[in-house]
Amino acid sequence: MKQLDPMVFVVVFQEMLGPLFWPLIAFILVGALALLVVLIRDGGVHSRRLIRAELIGLLGGFAAVALMMWVTASSPGDLLGGPIDWLLTIAIWVAGVIGATMVAYVGLSLIVRDNSDHSRAFRR
Amino acid sequence: MASKSINSLSRRSLLSLGAAATAGILSRPASAQARLATKARIVIVGAGAAGLASASRLVQRLDGAAITLIDARKAHFYQPGFTLVAAGLKPKDYAISQTRDYIPAGATLIEDSVAAFEPEQNRVKTTGGQTIPYDFLIVATGLQLDYGAISGMETGLIGKNGIGSVYAGPEAAEATWREMARFTDTGGVGLFHRPDTEMKCAGAPLKYAFITDDRLRRAGTRGKTELIYAAQNKALFSVPIVSEKVRMLFQDRNVRMVHDHVMTAIDPGRKIATFRTPAGSQEIRYDFVNVIPPMRAPKAVRESALAWQTGAFAADGWMEVDMKTLRHKRFPNVFGVGDVAGVPKGKTAASVKWQVPVAVDHLVASLSGGTSSEAYNGYTSCPLITRIGRAMLVEFDYENNLTPSFPGIIAPLEELWISWVMKEIALKPTYLAMLRGQA
Ligand SMILES: Cc1cc2nc3c(=O)[nH]c(=O)nc-3n(C[C@H](O)[C@H](O)[C@H](O)COP(=O)(O)OP(=O)(O)OC[C@H]3O[C@@H](n4cnc5c(N)ncnc54)[C@H](O)[C@@H]3O)c2cc1C
Numbered sequence: 087m088k089q090l091d092p093m094v095f096v097v098v099f100q101e102m103l104g105p106l107f108w109p110l111i112a113f114i115l116v117g118a119l120a121l122l123v124v125l126i127r128d129g130g131v132h133s134r135r136l137i138r139a140e141l142i143g144l145l146g147g148f149a150a151v152a153l154m155m156w157v158t159a160s161s162p163g164d165l166l167g168g169p170i171d172w173l174l175t176i177a178i179w180v181a182g183v184i185g186a187t188m189v190a191y192v193g194l195s196l197i198v199r200d201n202s203d204h205s206r207a208f209r210r
Numbered sequence: 211m212a213s214k215s216i217n218s219l220s221r222r223s224l225l226s227l228g229a230a231a232t233a234g235i236l237s238r239p240a241s242a243q244a245r246l247a248t249k250a251r252i253v254i255v256g257a258g259a260a261g262l263a264s265a266s267r268l269v270q271r272l273d274g275a276a277i278t279l280i281d282a283r284k285a286h287f288y289q290p291g292f293t294l295v296a297a298g299l300k301p302k303d304y305a306i307s308q309t310r311d312y313i314p315a316g317a318t319l320i321e322d323s324v325a326a327f328e329p330e331q332n333r334v335k336t337t338g339g340q341t342i343p344y345d346f347l348i349v350a351t352g353l354q355l356d357y358g359a360i361s362g363m364e365t366g367l368i369g370k371n372g373i374g375s376v377y378a379g380p381e382a383a384e385a386t387w388r389e390m391a392r393f394t395d396t397g398g399v400g401l402f403h404r405p406d407t408e409m410k411c412a413g414a415p416l417k418y419a420f421i422t423d424d425r426l427r428r429a430g431t432r433g434k435t436e437l438i439y440a441a442q443n444k445a446l447f448s449v450p451i452v453s454e455k456v457r458m459l460f461q462d463r464n465v466r467m468v469h470d471h472v473m474t475a476i477d478p479g480r481k482i483a484t485f486r487t488p489a490g491s492q493e494i495r496y497d498f499v500n501v502i503p504p505m506r507a508p509k510a511v512r513e514s515a516l517a518w519q520t521g522a523f524a525a526d527g528w529m530e531v532d533m534k535t536l537r538h539k540r541f542p543n544v545f546g547v548g549d550v551a552g553v554p555k556g557k558t559a560a561s562v563k564w565q566v567p568v569a570v571d572h573l574v575a576s577l578s579g580g581t582s583s584e585a586y587n588g589y590t591s592c593p594l595i596t597r598i599g600r601a602m603l604v605e606f607d608y609e610n611n612l613t614p615s616f617p618g619i620i621a622p623l624e625e626l627w628i629s630w631v632m633k634e635i636a637l638k639p640t641y642l643a644m645l646r647g648q649a
Contacts, residue, residue, distance in 0.1 A: 101639030164599030167626040
């Protein structure tokens with residue numbers, strides 16, 4: 087019997103997020119797809135845009151930790167319970183950074199699309 | 211070469227992580243099997259955590275069975291949430307949903323309660339006058355809170371004059387929070403205790419003492435309060451290693467501990483609780499008290515042939531089931547799961563998650579003429595909140611062994627944020643998934 091079943095994690099996440107579950111999955115898929123489209127359109131990574139996106143992404147990391155603390159009614163000191171807590175905090179932060187960087191990169195790419203001549207000028 | 215060994219190392223640790231997760235709260239206990247065709251009549255009495263989880267699993271395993279749940283209560287309570295409600299962290303609605311929402315397709319609910327069990331005749335009688343026969347019976351009635359056993363106490367007093375009681379229901383939990391919040395303004399004596407009967411979630415009385423301590427510190431009034439924990443025997447918790455850890459924490463938080471104290475009476479006017487102790491009757495004055503009543507099997511079970519006839523579980527009428535299979539010792543077509551089972555540990559929702567698949571597997575094996583080797587090891591879990599934002603993920607079995615779900619990753623006796631995060635956001639979803647037979 088006792089075997090690992092990844093479906094349990096999916097089910098638990100579904101219960102956790104309730105009506106937000108499917109929109110969130112859709113958002114992640116659309117985001118990933120949009121990133122792919124942008125990368126293909128521009129023929130690679132636009133490094134200046136990436137740096138800007140990463141700066142926004144750093145903020146996203148802190149936002150993710152803050153969100154988790156808010157949802158769980160925790161205070162900063164609680165995050166220092168033991169090494170596993172530091173790891174959890176870092177994992178949440180990294181997830182926030184990656185997610186926000188991707189969103190920001192796509193966002194910036196869409197904004198500068200109209201004057202792509204201008205943006206191309208900065209491409210290395 | 212080096213990268214390969216790192217690779218296999220991380221793969222191995224991943225695998226052990228997977229193995230760890232199989233042991234405990236996040237894993238799925240039984241794999242899906244082919245459905246067995248049967249016309250058996252299966253009656254489940256009680257549609258709480260254990261009853262609903264049993265129904266969901268039976269529906270998954272059986273094809274054509276007549277599965278009937280009997281419970282008069284329309285609301286479903288997520289009871290582990292009561293602690294968070296009484297801590298002022300969640301509204302009472304957090305713990306309330308509707309039983310109907312969890313009845314699996316293929317099972318029927320009779321909104322009535324069982325007044326008498328007649329296992330010799332393979333039938334139950336309801337308060338509404340129905341007689342319902344069965345081929346197999348699962349008793350999942352939970353337990354009864356016996357407030358009347360504390361002289362002077364009744365549920366109507368909860369939320370007044372410094373009396374709280376986290377156990378009585380979502381409203382009571384919210385009323386307890388109001389009284390506790392008031393107490394954090396005024397200060398005085400905070401009194402915590404537990405009954406000397408078996409009880410559900412034996413960690414809950416401790417948690418609430420820790421939470422109150424934390425609330426007082428946050429309010430800046432801890433200095434003008436005294437907190438007392440009156441234990442019913444010489445320990446603070448039935449698992450010795452956990453008991454000792456709690457003793458250290460209480461000492462650290464300046465909670466005074468008294469032992470061998472069993473509450474017998476309460477005087478709401480004078481704010482005095484009376485305890486039975488080896489040295490005779492002792493009174494303790496309080497400004498806030500979290501009253502936790504004795505707990506027994508529900509009357510219908512207690513007064514039936516299903517109850518233990520001798521031994522430690524007889525007095526309170528717990529069901530006489532085998533501690534490994536949860537099958538009744540004298541009526542083999544009857545199972546007892548959840549709080550009502552007369553077994554040494556296991557009165558938590560986390561235990562239900564491990565008991566139900568075992569009982570269901572034995573029931574299905576009987577239907578198919580086979581046997582089952584599934585066994586329940588006493589798994590009990592109780593995230594012991596030690597302050598808002600920290601908890602200890604305490605998990606153990608019949609033998610008082612700690613059985614951590616994430617060995618080497620989440621230390622069971624450390625006050626960790628990750629354990630708190632799990633209690634706050636993962637336990638309710640896991641519980642709901644369990645009701646649906648999905649976890
Ligand atoms: C304050 C508190 C904190 C807790 N904290 C935790 C925790 O942190 N972790 C954890 O795992 N567990 C915790 N628990 C314990 C957990 O909630 C219970 O162990 C679990 O609900 C037991 O499930 P059950 O189905 O046996 O009983 P219940 O869920 O109580 O359901 C019993 C059902 O039977 C019905 N019933 C009773 N008598 C009859 C009758 N004669 N006829 C028909 N129906 C009947 C009732 O109406 C009820 O719906 C806590 C409990 C409380 C009160």
